[in-house]
Amino acid sequence: MLKTDTLKDQLRLTLRRDLWLVLGPSILLAIAAFAVAFYFIKPAPPKTLVVAAAQDEGGFNYFARRYRDILARHGVTLEIRPTQGSLTSLGMLTGDTAEADVAFVQSGSASGRPQAPNIVSLGGLTYIPLWVFYRGEPIEDVRELRGKRVAVGSPESGTRALALTLLKANAAEQSPTELLTLERDEALARLKQGELDAVFLVASAEAPFVRKLIAEPGIRLLSFARGEAYVRRFPYLSRHVLPRGVLNFEADLPARDVVLLAPTASLVARDSLHPALAYLLLSAASEVHGGAGILDRSGEFPAALEGDYPLSGEARRYYKSGPPLLQRYLPFWAANLVDRLWLMLVPIIAVVVPLGRAVPALVQWRIRSRIVRWYARLKEIELQLEENPGRKMLEDMLSRLDEAERAVNRIPMPLAYAENLYFFREHIDVVRRRVTRRLSGAPDESEALTQRVVVS
Template sequence: MKRNDAHESSSHHWRDYAFSLGPLIALVILAVGLFVWFVDPAPPSTLTISAGPRDSSFMVVAKRYRQILARNHINLVVLPSEGSLDNLHKLLDKKQKVDLALVQGGVGAGLDTTSLMSLGNMFYAPIIVLYRGQGVTRLSELAGRRIAVGREGSGTRVMSLSLLKANGIEPGGATALLPLDGDAAAKALTDGTVDVAMLNGDSATRGMMLRVFEQPGISVLDFVQADAYTRRFPYLNEIDITPGVLDLGRNEPDHTVRLISPTVELVARESLHPALSDLLIEAAQEVHGKSDLLQHAGEFPNPTVREFRISDDAVRYYKSGKGFLYRELPFWLASVVDRTLVFLVPVLVLLFPALRLVPAVYTWRVRSRIYRWYGALISIERSAYDNATEEQRAKLLHQLDHIEGSINRMKMPLAHADAFYVLREHVNFVRRRLGEAPHQPATASRVPA
C-alpha cells in the first residue's frame, strides 16, 4: 500500500513539474519558430531564372547552372525571354515568379533597381559594329545610314540606342534604326538591306564574325575612343581583339581591334537565400572561370560593382568562400546543421531565464492546492460566530468533514509537508470553534514518508 502511495505521489510530483515547465517550453518553441520563420527560413528547393532567347548564350549559361545546381538537389527552372531588358522587367515585377536573371550592363537606366542585388559579373558581352565600307572610327560617322540596332526587349537594342544617342543619333532622325540582330542583322548587312549592324554578345559569335570577314567591303569599327566610352559609361570595359584570335591560319583579324563591352551580371531579388547564393556563385565559377577569346582564366565571376549593388552574401563568398559546414558536409545536411545552430541562439536566450521561473511556478502550483481550502475554512468559521443553530452547526460540520476528507486525499511533495500539516491544524481549529473535539479521520494523509 505504501509503495502505491509513494508511486502516486511521485507521479503527481512530476505532473506538477510538467504543468509548471510546459507553458515555458511552449513559449520558447513559439519564439524559436517565429525566429526561424522570419530570420532563417529553410532554403527553397526550386529557383526560377529568366535567361534569354531560346537560341542565345544566355539560355546555354542558364542550363549549365541548372545542371550544376541539380547535384545538390536544387531545381533551377529556366524561362526564355526577349533578352536583358525583359529579364530586368520580370525581376522588378512582383507578380512574376522569377528569382534571378542574367542582365547585361547598361539596360537599367531610368529604372528603380534598389530592390535587386547582384551576385557578380559573369562574362563580357562586347559591342561589335560591322559596316559597309572602310575607314570609320567613330559612331557619329554612321549618321544617315541604315543601322540594325537589335530587337525590342533585347540588351543589344538598349545598348545600341544609348551609344548612338551619345553620338547625336536618335530615333526619328535621318538615320534609319531597324529592329534586327544576330544572324538576321548579319544577313541584311551582306545583302545590302542595311549599312551597319550593331551586334552584342550573343549576336556576335565567332562563326558569324568569320563569315562576315570573308565578305568583301565589310569592316569592323575600331573604337579608337574606347577609353572615353569607359569613362562616360562606367559599366563598359575596353577589350582588344588581337591579330589571329579568330583564326590563326588566316590571321583574322589582321590587326588589333579595340572594342567596348558591358558585363553580364547575375541579378537576384533580395529574398534569395544565402545558402543558394553560395551555390549559384560556385556554379558560375565552374561555368565562367576558364579562359576564352575575350577573357583570362579566373577573371570571372567577380564582385566589381557596376549597375547593381553586390549582395552582402556574395561579398562574403568572394572574400572567404563557402562556410565551414557547406565545405565539409553535403548541402542538405549543412543546411540542417546551420539552421540548428541558429535555433540555439533564441533557445539559450529564452530558456535559461525561463528555467529560473520554474521553481517559483512549481511552488505556487503546489501551494495553491493548499491555499484554496482556506477560503472555505474562513467561511465556515464566520458562520459559526453568527449564532448558528444546532442544525446549522451540523451542516457546517458536514462541510468541514468533506473539506478534511479532500485535504487528506491530497498528494503533497515532502518539501511542502509543513504547509499540509498547518492546514490540518487549521481544520481542527475550526472544528473546535464549532464546539466539537478534533476529529480523527479514517483515511491516512498522502504526504510521503
C-alpha cells in the same frame, strides 16, 4: 488506511501543483525562444528556380544551360524562360506576379530607367563585347554611321539600348540615319546581302558567328579609336584590345589589333531569393565563368560588380569569404538542413539547457520552503528564551512548539525530501528540551556550558 490514502492523494496533488508552477513558465519561455528562432529561420529552399535569358544576346542562353546542368547535380531544377532581351528579362523579375527568380542581363540595359527596388545583383559574370560590323570604307567611330542604314537589335534587347546610347552621344541617331530593330540572324543576312550598312551586336568573343563575320569578304569590324573616352563617360563599359590573329592564327584574323567596348554580363535576382540558392548560383558562376577567355583573365569572374543594381548580402559575403563553410564540405541539401537545424539549437542551448538545471532546483526549493518558513517560529521562541520569560510564557512556548510539530507533520512531503521533515522535528525537540528545563528550574544547556566556563 483511509487517512493514509487521503495523505497520498494530497501529496500527489501538491507535487503536481509545484511541478506546474515551475514547469509552466519554463515551458512558455522555451516556446517563446523557439518561436523567435523560427521567425528568423528561412524556409527550406524551393526545388525549382526560374531564370530569364535572352536567346540572341551575350551568350545568355548558353550560360543558362550550363547553370541548369550544375544545379541539377544538387537536386535543383532550373527552368529557362527565353526572352527578347535584357529589358524583358528585367521585367520578369518585377511586380507581384514576377515570372522569374533570376535573370542574365547586360550591364547598362536599365540606364535611364527607374530602378526596380526589389532587384539585387549577384555580380558580374564576363565581358560581352559590342561588335559593330559594317560595309564600305574604314571608319573609326560610330559617329561616322550618321546617315547609314544601321541594325541596332530587337526592341527589348540590351544591344539596342547600348547602340542608341552611343549613337545619341554622337548625335548620329537622327535622320537621315535609318535605325532598324532587327533580330540578329535577319540583320546579319541583310548585312551580307548589302541591304544594311552596319550591325550592332553584343556577344561573347568566343561566339562562332563572330569568327565567321570577321572572315566574311567586304565586311569590316569597327575599332573604337575613342574607346577610352567612352569608358570614362559610361562606367558600365570597359575597353579591351582584341589582338591581331587571336581568332584565327592561320588566317590572321583579325588582321590588326581592334579596340572593343564591352558591357558586362550580370546575374541579377529578386531580393526574396532564398540565401541557399543565391550561394548555389554563385558557386555555379565560379564554375562556369572562373576560367580564362579571349578577353577574361583566369579568376577575374565572377566579380563583385554592382552595375545597375546593388550587390546582395549573400554576394558580398561570397566574394569576401567564399561559399558558406557547410556548403564547402557537405552536399547542398545536407548543408542547408544542418544550417537550419543549427539555428534551432540556439534556443536549446540558450534556454532549455539552463532551464533543465534550474527546474529541479526550483522544485526542491518549493518543497523545502514549506518547512523552512517554520524555522522562523523556532527562532522566535529561542530569542524569547534569552529574555528569561515567566512560567506562563514558557508553557505558551511549549504549546506553540507542539502546534508547529503537528502542522509540519501534515505537510505533504515526497520520500526524497523526508529527511528535511525529520531534521526539523529534531530541532523542535532541542528547543522543547530547553523550555522544559526552564519550567523545571534546571539551567538549560547553554547556561550550564557558561557556568562550566566560569568555574574553570
